[in-house]
Amino acid sequence: MGWIAGQLAAMRGDDFPAAVIALITLTLVVVSGWAVLVGLLASVPGLRGFAVALTPRLLRGVVFAGVAGALTVPGAHADDRGIDGLQVPDRPLVAEASPAAEVGRTVVVRPGDSLWTITRAHMGSGDSPATIARESERWHEANRDVIGDDPDLIHPGQRLSAPSEDRS
Structure with a gap:
């Protein structure tokens, strides 16, 4: 009461x-x-x-x-707002994972790509995960000036050069 x-x-x-x-x-x-x-x-x-x-x-x-x-009765139209009033993008931020666009020995990173998927697409499908991991490290070393110290952080639009064929 x-x-x-x-x-x-x-x-x-x-x-x-x-x-x-x-x-x-x-x-x-x-x-x-x-x-x-x-x-x-x-x-x-x-x-x-x-x-x-x-x-x-x-x-x-x-x-x-x-x-x-x-x-x-349909709901009244409201501004298309996301969480906490942030604008929701008109298109998805991450597209379907697709292989990176290759131009000769240069690869252009697309949304959803990772160094692993780029390496696997470049090598083919018959290689073991250990082989792909070693080759991913080579891709990182060859493109450290573009990627930086973190191989897991690549951005769409970055141009990565394939490492040399010499695997020594």
Whole structure:
């Protein structure tokens, strides 16, 4: 009862917006309690008559129309915002993984590529993971000036040169 007393006290105060919010809150609490009571009564076969008696015909029609309208009317158009108000891009940031575009012995990194997938595509499909790992290290060494110290961090648009054929 302390919470209800607080809401009633807010309705008597000088702050009009707080009084309106308190009135709406109390109304919603009462309507929610009534809806739960009617729902419980309607779920028990012997007490369905009480549920119908507690729900006037006009109110049942209004509730039905409100629910049907809410389900059939599309939501209002809002700005296309992502999490925390950030704009969602018009296109996906990562495309389907596709082999990097090769121009001679130069490879242009595409979205979704990794040094591993580039190396595997360059070598062919019959090589073992250990062989691909060694060759990936060679790709990293040959392109350290482009990639940097972290071989796992490559960016779309970077041009990587294939390492020399000499595997010594």
